[in-house]
Amino acid sequence: MTSAPPTPPALQPLHANPWLTRTVRIADVIDEAPGVATYRLTLDGDTDPAAYSFIPGQFNMLYLPGVGESAISMSGDPTRSDGWTHTVRVAGNVTKTLAGLKRGDTLGLRGPFGAGWPVEELAGVNLIIVAGGLGMAPIRSLIYHVVHHRNRYGHVWLICGARTPEALLYRREYDLWRQHDIDVHETVDRATADWTGQIGVVTTLIDRLRLPHPKQTQLVACGPEVMMKYAAASGVRLGIAVERTWLSLERNMQCATGLCGHCQLGPEFICKDGPVLRYDHIRPYLFVEQL
Amino acid sequence: MLTLVPSPLALRFGEGSGERFYYFDKQLHMTASSPTLFFAKPQLQALLNELRGRGYCVVGPTIEQEAIVYSELQSVEELPRGWTDEQAPGQYRLKRRDDDAWFGFVVGPHSWKKYLFPPKATLLSAEKTETGWAFIPRAADSTRYALLGVRACELAAIRIQDQVFLNGPYQDPIYRERREQLFIVAVNCTQAASTCFCTSMNTGPRCERGFDLALTEIDEGFLCEIGSDLGRDVVAACSAAPATPAQLQAAETARQQAVDQMTRHMDISDLPGLLLGNLDHPRWKEVGERCLSCTNCTMVCPTCFCSSVTEVRDLNMETVERERVWDSCFNPDFSNLGGSPVRNDTASRYRQWLTHKLDSWHDQFGTSGCVGCGRCITWCPVGIDLTEEVAAIRETPTP
Numbered sequence: 250m251t252s253a254p255p256t257p258p259a260l261q262p263l264h265a266n267p268w269l270t271r272t273v274r275i276a277d278v279i280d281e282a283p284g285v286a287t288y289r290l291t292l293d294g295d296t297d298p299a300a301y302s303f304i305p306g307q308f309n310m311l312y313l314p315g316v317g318e319s320a321i322s323m324s325g326d327p328t329r330s331d332g333w334t335h336t337v338r339v340a341g342n343v344t345k346t347l348a349g350l351k352r353g354d355t356l357g358l359r360g361p362f363g364a365g366w367p368v369e370e371l372a373g374v375n376l377i378i379v380a381g382g383l384g385m386a387p388i389r390s391l392i393y394h395v396v397h398h399r400n401r402y403g404h405v406w407l408i409c410g411a412r413t414p415e416a417l418l419y420r421r422e423y424d425l426w427r428q429h430d431i432d433v434h435e436t437v438d439r440a441t442a443d444w445t446g447q448i449g450v451v452t453t454l455i456d457r458l459r460l461p462h463p464k465q466t467q468l469v470a471c472g473p474e475v476m477m478k479y480a481a482a483s484g485v486r487l488g489i490a491v492e493r494t495w496l497s498l499e500r501n502m503q504c505a506t507g508l509c510g511h512c513q514l515g516p517e518f519i520c521k522d523g524p525v526l527r528y529d530h531i532r533p534y535l536f537v538e539q540l
Numbered sequence: 541m542l543t544l545v546p547s548p549l550a551l552r553f554g555e556g557s558g559e560r561f562y563y564f565d566k567q568l569h570m571t572a573s574s575p576t577l578f579f580a581k582p583q584l585q586a587l588l589n590e591l592r593g594r595g596y597c598v599v600g601p602t603i604e605q606e607a608i609v610y611s612e613l614q615s616v617e618e619l620p621r622g623w624t625d626e627q628a629p630g631q632y633r634l635k636r637r638d639d640d641a642w643f644g645f646v647v648g649p650h651s652w653k654k655y656l657f658p659p660k661a662t663l664l665s666a667e668k669t670e671t672g673w674a675f676i677p678r679a680a681d682s683t684r685y686a687l688l689g690v691r692a693c694e695l696a697a698i699r700i701q702d703q704v705f706l707n708g709p710y711q712d713p714i715y716r717e718r719r720e721q722l723f724i725v726a727v728n729c730t731q732a733a734s735t736c737f738c739t740s741m742n743t744g745p746r747c748e749r750g751f752d753l754a755l756t757e758i759d760e761g762f763l764c765e766i767g768s769d770l771g772r773d774v775v776a777a778c779s780a781a782p783a784t785p786a787q788l789q790a791a792e793t794a795r796q797q798a799v800d801q802m803t804r805h806m807d808i809s810d811l812p813g814l815l816l817g818n819l820d821h822p823r824w825k826e827v828g829e830r831c832l833s834c835t836n837c838t839m840v841c842p843t844c845f846c847s848s849v850t851e852v853r854d855l856n857m858e859t860v861e862r863e864r865v866w867d868s869c870f871n872p873d874f875s876n877l878g879g880s881p882v883r884n885d886t887a888s889r890y891r892q893w894l895t896h897k898l899d900s901w902h903d904q905f906g907t908s909g910c911v912g913c914g915r916c917i918t919w920c921p922v923g924i925d926l927t928e929e930v931a932a933i934r935e936t937p938t939p
Contacts, residue, residue, distance in 0.1 A: 266713040268663040268862070270675040293671070314666035314673055314860040315853040340878060355672025501876050503849050506710035507904075510846030510867070511874060513896065515816060516903035521709065537819045539888035 263359070267506040270312055270357040275350055276332050282416050284339045285383065286348065287324060290358060291332040298330035305390035306365025306497060306525045309333060310505050311347065312357030319343035320502040320520065322387035323361065327394055333358070336386040336418065362505040363524050366391045366469060367495060368398075374465045375403040377458065377489070379451055379480045381410050381472020385418040387497055387524075388471050396429045403465070406432045406458060410451035410476070413437055414444045451476060455483040463488030469525075471497040478535060481528050494528035514540060568752065574766040577780035578787050581642065581761050585616045587725070587753075590777035591686040596723055599655060600688035601648070606634055608648040610655075613688065620645060627733035627914065630923030643689060643757050646733045647913050651842035652694055653701060655685045656718045659866045663714075663849065666860040681714065686723040690751065692744030693736075693913040695726060697842030699750055703905045704845050714864075723770065726751035730794040732801040735914030737927060740806040743911045745798040756791040763791040804914065806927040807934070812902040814934060815895040823932050828887025830922050835868035837916035837924075838893065843909050846874070869893050894926060 263269055273290040280286050290311075292300060303323050312318045319341065325334025339348045350356065368391070376395070380388040388407075395402050407426065411417040414437050423433045434454050436447035447454060451472075460466050468484040470477045477496045484494050500512035500519040507521030515534035517526060534540050591598050592614075602611045602618045608625055611618075625645045626633045637644050665676045690698075698719075705715035726747040729736075738744030747754040752771030756763040763783050766772045783791075838844040848867040853860040867874060869892045875882035883889045901909035910926070917925045 260711060264710050265716075266677065267710045268713070269677065270664055270666075272673055272675060274672065312666075312862075314668075315851050315857050317851055318849065357666065357673060357675050499877065500882070501874070504847075507708060508705065508710060508712055508845070509848065510869065510896075511848075513892070513900070515895075516900035518904070533816075534819075539883045539885065540819065540892070 273358045287336040289332040303361040304365035307361040309360030313346045316346045324386035372401040377468040379470035381476040384472030452479045452483045467493040469495045491529035497524045568768040576783045577764040578783040579778040579780040583778040596686035598686045610650040627735045627918045663862045668858040684721040688725045690726045692747045693738045693911040695750045696743035696911040700843045724751045726754040728756040729798040735917040737804040738912040741912035758790040812899040815899040824887045824891045833870045833886045835870040836919045838868040840915040840919045
């Protein structure tokens with residue numbers, strides 16, 4: 250109390266005021282599936298190529314004035330410098346309003362927020378990537394990262410599941426990913442007449458994998474919570490340690506910075522400590538009903 | 541833990557540097573220690589005038605709607621002089637004292653958090669322009685508050701909210717602006733309510749740090765401890781003199797009375813851990829049947845910090861304000877995910893509140909979220925007592 254406290258280094262603007270909202274413009278829209286579209290969002294007049302940097306697995310808060318905000322993962326290439334890419338499914342008021350916007354329209358954006366995929370810790374080992382439905386969106390950013398640093402990762406399996414073939418996101422890119430030695434497997438809950446692939450849940454595909462070195466393998470998953478729980482359990486059965494399993498969770502998020510309290514699961518603020526969390530840290534809470 | 545984003549917390553304080561309460565101590569520069577002073581009771585008005593003269597909005601206890609609440613004060617005449625509060629689970633009554641004590645009561649339904657973390661605050665506004673939406677940050681808040689009558693448990697609560705709003709990777713700008721300009725006149729408790737348990741939480745009743753000035757009321761006047769250079773400057777307006785040994789002894793006796801009157805106790809030896817280790821305990825269901833999910837406990841709690849953001853729009857949707865309001869984990873839609881709540885019954889919401897307050901708060905902020913003020917016990921309409929709930933879970937832990 251008798252000496253002056255140290256002066257802390259200045260906080261980044263977003264850390265000093267997490268409510269700083271920037272105007273972004275819809276640069277293009279790609280329809281992905283019924284009710285699902287990918288938006289590229291750009292800042293007006295900002296030419297700093299680093300402006301759009303993020304860690305795969307992080308999210309932005311997209312704001313439609315008068316409607317509200319929604320936490321949406323980045324689904325694009327983290328090295329791109331021409332905007333943020335978000336794949337959005339119409340689920341509530343914000344996403345419904347967004348779906349009604351067109352190229353050139355503006356909205357608000359705060360971010361990036363959250364802890365993304367642990368790209369450094371994942372390097373050097375075999376990797377099972379599990380994506381269910383729209384969970385493919387934050388997974389795609391990770392795949393871009395893996396493709397850009399392909400020699401840093403071992404064998405990479407990508408197991409994607411969706412309700413129907415048309416709900417499998419980014420199928421047009423699968424061949425490109427395969428060219429980068431990513432072992433893509435796909436499955437659907439309900440097949441259509443032209444579907445010749447697997448039918449069933451993603452865990453049946455995980456269970457079938459022949460892992461040469463389970464102890465040198467990590468598993469990451471994003472999708473419906475129940476799918477991720479079973480995927481993690483399948484991984485454990487294959488010999489993948491809980492400390493090498495990572496899930497991207499979803500909860501009600503309003504502030505995105507751990508200050509509003511909504512997204513808690515046990516001691517974790519999903520927005521700030523996650524959304525990507527290590528399985529052994531959340532396992533005691535993930536299976537408790539209504540926690 | 542996963543740390544992909546460099547933590548400004550680590551940058552600011554270094555690992556384990558022990559500088560946890562940066563903001564709390566920042567404004568309390570003191571270049572030399574000062575003896576405890578004494579001033580006569582009417583001099584409190586001089587203190588109030590001095591603070592108002594320095595541009596502070598002085599807020600303190602006063603009576604409204606048959607309760608002692610915190611409100612702006614112009615004069616010491618507005619203090620609840622000669623009144624006390626009787627508290628028990630689900631009960632609060634004002635009663636005339638048989639003396640004329642100025643601070644002869646404990647804590648009421650308000651807490652100081654309403655000044656630092658306002659129940660309603662504009663975060664930013666959006667305006668429609670020719671080129672699209674423009675976002676205007678909120679104007680900086682210039683209100684400077686001086687809090688008069690902050691009890692030890694309340695100093696602890698402010699310290700905890702400092703931890704939440706200022707010492708993490710992200711800061712709350714509204715809290716920061718108000719906190720940086722805050723002046724605190726603490727008052728030591730000289731009595732305890734039946735609902736008080738600050739001695740269990742190690743937060744009181746003695747005001748030890750985190751104030752500019754700290755008063756202890758005795759019959760003939762106030763003893764005044766100085767906690768900052770600014771406090772020393774301000775108290776110069778009060779014609780104070782160094783306290784005599786007899787006055788110091790009388791103050792010690794008065795403060796000891798609060799300790800001796802404390803009847804409620806909470807064992808915290810197995811917290812954190814006890815509650816998160818008993819998430820399936822049948823007691824949650826049992827308390828869930830008594831709890832009305834009314835949110836009172838979270839509204840009166842001096843550390844609860846949950847909030848929601850609402851959209852306030854004009855009729856033609858050209859200007860929209862984003863307004864932050866207090867929220868509560870007892871509101872059903874608090875945990876909404878994809879249109880339905882994660883915590884769908886009252887038991888799960890009570891469990892969230894208590895495990896957060898007493899257990900996971902430690903993981904998140906390095907401290908308990910409870911200061912032992914007893915407000916949640918008093919203001920619970922059905923008298924649920926968290927100290928009883930903890931004891932019940934401890935008594936029959938789930939295997």
